[in-house]
Amino acid sequence: MLIPFPIKSTIEARRSTRSYQIQPVEHDVIDAVKSFSEAMPIPFDHNVEIRFFHADPTKTLYPLMKSPPDNIAFMAETDSISISKAGFVGELLILYAQSKSLYTCWYGHYKLIELERLMPHLQSPDQLKEANKGFGYSKGETAGVQVICITPLGYYEERGLRLMDRITEKTISHKRKEIIELLENPDSFSYLSDDILYALDLGRKAPSAGNAQMWRFGFKDFFNTITVAMPPGYQHFKWEHPNVDIGICACHVWLGLLDRGWQPTVKVSEEAGRAVWEISIE
Numbered sequence: 001m002l003i004p005f006p007i008k009s010t011i012e013a014r015r016s017t018r019s020y021q022i023q024p025v026e027h028d029v030i031d032a033v034k035s036f037s038e039a040m041p042i043p044f045d046h047n048v049e050i051r052f053f054h055a056d057p058t059k060t061l062y063p064l065m066k067s068p069p070d071n072i073a074f075m076a077e078t079d080s081i082s083i084s085k086a087g088f089v090g091e092l093l094i095l096y097a098q099s100k101s102l103y104t105c106w107y108g109h110y111k112l113i114e115l116e117r118l119m120p121h122l123q124s125p126d127q128l129k130e131a132n133k134g135f136g137y138s139k140g141e142t143a144g145v146q147v148i149c150i151t152p153l154g155y156y157e158e159r160g161l162r163l164m165d166r167i168t169e170k171t172i173s174h175k176r177k178e179i180i181e182l183l184e185n186p187d188s189f190s191y192l193s194d195d196i197l198y199a200l201d202l203g204r205k206a207p208s209a210g211n212a213q214m215w216r217f218g219f220k221d222f223f224n225t226i227t228v229a230m231p232p233g234y235q236h237f238k239w240e241h242p243n244v245d246i247g248i249c250a251c252h253v254w255l256g257l258l259d260r261g262w263q264p265t266v267k268v269s270e271e272a273g274r275a276v277w278e279i280s281i282e
């Protein structure tokens, strides 16, 4: 499986960016991102749709942030597995964009009515009522294909950053839990090989809504399989779709193993509303 960017340094360079120049992405760069989106080396079957769309330079689509011209929507059905796959697939594209020196930010809380105006996609206007106070696609599982998350795509504008964002970007957003805090069973730590630790280290650096880092790592098959899932019964007080974040983290773990020369197999199944990823090496 060929990943056309340096895995570790790209993951470590990515930051959620909430201030953009109002300038389109250069033609050859956006063409490269579009081409990659059409031929991504995803290691499982999926129906995630990726749509590029333009936005007006207003603060309507993203709360408190002016939209840059270029943006991407990640669309899927809304069961736990499909949205988790949207996280995995979307993150690979976000990392590719990062490797092309573009800035991004996962947004689950975008203004649905504005997105529908810019990029008509709803099956019925009634679906606008399913959004959470007007944000996002639905409070829970719903009918048909929806926009799971969107991201701006563009160039950083430092002067546009509000004081609050500067503080968030410097402090909260970069903090990550240690691997040992993320293990379902902390006693497993001493059995982990360097390659598994490398993959988990990239996994823990994944972005998550509110930086909640709700993923937990377990092991099967004598430590040849890593599982990535949220704890049973997990609920976030502001983010309704944490299975998306679990898919993002699984993408990082998979990339970490690829980076160490493995060709892992990747499976995802549902257990009581949770997407459970299994990433295996032999």
Ligand SMILES: Cc1cc2nc3c(=O)[nH]c(=O)nc-3n(C[C@H](O)[C@H](O)[C@H](O)COP(=O)(O)O)c2cc1C
Pocket: 014, 015, 016, 017, 018, 105, 106, 107, 108, 109, 110, 149, 172, 173, 174, 206, 207, 208, 209, 210, 211, 244, 245, 248
């Ligand atoms: C699925 C998902 C949804 C997110 N939704 C939003 C959002 O609606 N608004 C926002 O400002 N940031 C959002 N974020 C960005 C997170 O706040 C950010 O990833 C986290 O604080 C970690 O910071 P980092 O991405 O710079 O490492 C989202 C992230 C993920 C993964």
